[in-house]
Amino acid sequence: MSASSALTRPRRRRRNSAAARANRDGLLMVGPTVVIVVAVVVLPVLWNVVLSFQSLSLVQIHTSGIFGEFTLDNFTKVLADPDFWASLRTTVIYAVGGTAGSIALGLVAALALRRRFPGRGVVRAAMLLPYVAPVVAVAFVWQMMLNSQFGVVNIWGQKLLGWNGPVDFLGQAPYALVTVIAFEIWRYFPFAFLFITARLQAVPGDIEEAALVDGATPTQRFAYVLLPQLANVIALLSVLRLIMNFNKFDDVYLLTGGGAGTDVAAVRVYDYLTGQFDVGGAAAQALVLAAILVGFLLIYVKFFVRKEVDAS
Amino acid sequence: MTRLAVEERTLTVLRWLVIAFLLVITVFPFYYMLVLSFVPIEQLLLHPSRIYVTAGEFTLGTYHQVLASVQDGGQGFAGFLRNSAEVAVATVVVSLVVSIPGAYAIARLRFFARRQVSALFLAVYMFPAIVLAIPLFVAFAKLGLVESLVGLTIVYVVLTVPVSIHMLRQYFETIPESIEEAAALDGAGRIATMLRITLPLAIPSIMSTGLYVFMIAWNEFLFALLLLTPRRDLWTVSLGLAQLSNGIEVPKTVLMAGSVILTVPIVLLYGLAERALTEGLTTGADKG
Structure with a gap:
């Protein structure tokens, strides 16, 4: 940068022009994608903020301009509605229950399949079926299995387990939420299983051997040797799953339609939009959801992304 | 018996019980x-506890009925299949x-705002569909x-591009830069290097990314529901199954045939390329 620059200048200029070329090429390659993503995601999200301050019905959408009259009505209406808070409570129970359950089951599965045995590859592949299969198909199969008239679960429950009558798993208040959470656990434990299995493979064998030599029992080895190694991946899974479950729509909508005490926030937003044609109300609720989500995301970024970005 | 022996013995038994339980569920x-x-619907209502097909009640009529077009008295799933395939394949290609x-x-390439661009994609990727759905x-x-x-298709491309970029980027980073530098020294330009050197090396990763994108597009439900519901001729298989299973007109076993039709392509793909897909699932963190 100083006295010796006379000597180094030509070289630096060449490097600068290479950097300039890299900059230009990079922008050319990624620019169109950024434009599309901004146009289809970022702008609509910003517009969602605008919408939430307007009183709009679906019918008016075609005629109204982008900036109509602004009002806080949507928020006061949403926040004053006891149903909204009830729905938020349901959402939290659902998200936390689904997250904890799927991680616990995934952990159990990963530990059970840790040691090699004949046919492990097939079992492992089967384990992922609930996660890769289309949600509409598996939700429909669950509905059929739980059907109170001819579903296997009810028929066999009455035959073998001596239930007094069919249980209305999807249409009755306490059961429906439990069923929906069970579905969530079933569908996403493979995801936790994959992550935890990958992490288990990276655990160095010698610490466990040392513990074995010291006479540690399997549960002790798990609690004092394995679990600390898995803490990070479990924390990561918790944040990821909480974010996803908190805004889950498909699974609940398909199983119960949001009835019988399963009115989670995302289904409520959908109902506002298509059932009551209240765009402003839906947008305001989505904004409240997004605010909560941004909170989660900040936690995620603070604890997990910083390292990754610095490393790259 | 010592605690060690007790634990080891119970855990051996427990382990097999757990594996059996997981397989069943x-x-x-x-x-x-x-x-x-x-199975015809009458047989299901007659023998609901039967979990196998007897030779007498076996039928392919359910598949005929679900696939045939509405004019022919069916449910039109053949058309839904075409719609789903078109949208999913187009999404994979464009994405x-x-x-x-x-x-x-x-x-x-170190270009202006590279980090911000990377962060933008991550944010979009983590953003839940329902919040995007309204605007x-x-x-x-x-x-x-x-x-x-x-x-x-536009919606699906935008939803999948961040995942694809994330997956492909991780792979490109593992290709040593020296290979490309060698090509550059031999006089190849940036585009030529990318097309002739880097892309062929990345084929496996491109395949697994493509499969993962296909799976997302094929399985997607919310946006199909929002955008296509009024037009039955445009329904995807997922949407068609969901819409018809809400009603009572179509026999449930016919719809079961429909859900087999919806599931089979994904399970086949998964069977063909299990490793590629699981790789996608773990590196692509999560969407869904």
């Missing part, structure tokens, strides 16, 4: 789906064409893109 629903798809240069640029729905209504497969 993961496989049985799919088995049940398959069995009911070959890859857009993502490959994008991922390459983020992995290799997109409203915007598409204004632009006249509702009730069209093109509109749906």
Whole structure:
């Protein structure tokens, strides 16, 4: 940068022009994608903020301009509605229950399949079926299995387990939420299983051997040797799953339609939009959801992304 | 017996019980789906506890009925299949064409705002669909893109591009830069290097990314529901099954045949490329 620059200048200029070329090429390659993503995601999200301050019905959408009259009505209406808070409570129970359950089951599965045995590859592949299969198909199969008239679960429950009558798993208040959470656990434990299995493979064998030599029992080895190694991946899974479950729509909508005490926030937003044609109300609720989500995301970024970005 | 011996013995038994339990809960629903798809509805109502197909009641009529077009008295799933395939394949192609240069640029080139671009993709990728759904729905209504497969494809491309870029970028970063530098010394330009050197090396990763994108597009439900519901001729298989299973007109075992039709392509792909897909699932963190 100083006295010796006379000597180094030509070289630096060449490097600068290479950097300039890299900059230009990079922008050319990624620019169109950024434009599309901004146009289809970022702008609509910003517009969602605008919408939430307007009183709009679906019918008016075609005629109204982008900036109509602004009002806080949507928020006061949403926040004053006891149903909204009830729905938020349901959402939290659902998200936390689904997250904890799927991680616990995934952990159990990963530990059970840790040691090699004949046919492990097939079992492992089967384990992922609930996660890769289309949600509409598996939700429909669950509905059929739980059907109170001819579903296997009810028929066999009455035959073998001596239930007094069919249980209305999807249409009755306490059961429906439990069923929906069970579905969530079933569908996403493979995801936790994959992550935890990958992490288990990276655990160095010698610490466990040392513990074995010291006479540690399997549960002790798990609690004092394995679990600390898995803490990070479990924390990561918790944040990821909480974010996803908190805004889950498909699974609940398909199983119960949001009835019988399963009115989670995302289904409520959908109902506002298509059932009551209240765009402003839906947008305001989505904004409240997004605010909560941004909170989660900040936690995620603070604890997990910083390292990754610095490393790259 | 010592605690060690007790624990080891119980855990050995418990381990097999757990494996058996996991196999039952993961496989049985799919088995049940398959069995009911070959049975006329009357037989199901008559023998609801039967979980196998007898030779006498076996039928392919359910599949005929679900696939045949509405004019022929069926449910039109053949048409839904075509819609789903068109949208999913178009999504894979466009998403890859857009993502490959994008991922390459983020992995290799230091350009202005590279980090911000990377962060933007991550944010979009973590953003839940329902929050995007309202403004997109409203915007598409204004632009006249509702009730069209093109509109749906645009949404799917945008939803999958961040995942594709993320997956491909990680792979590009593992290719040593020295290979490309060697090509550059031999006089190849940036584009030639990318096309002739880097892309062929990345083929496996491109395949797994493509498969993962296909799976997302094929399985997607919310945006199909929002954009296509009024037009039955445009329904995807997922949407068609969901819409028809809400009603009572169509026999449930016919719809079971429909859900087999919806599931089989994904399970086949998964069987063909299990490793590629699981790789996608773990590196692509999560969406869904």
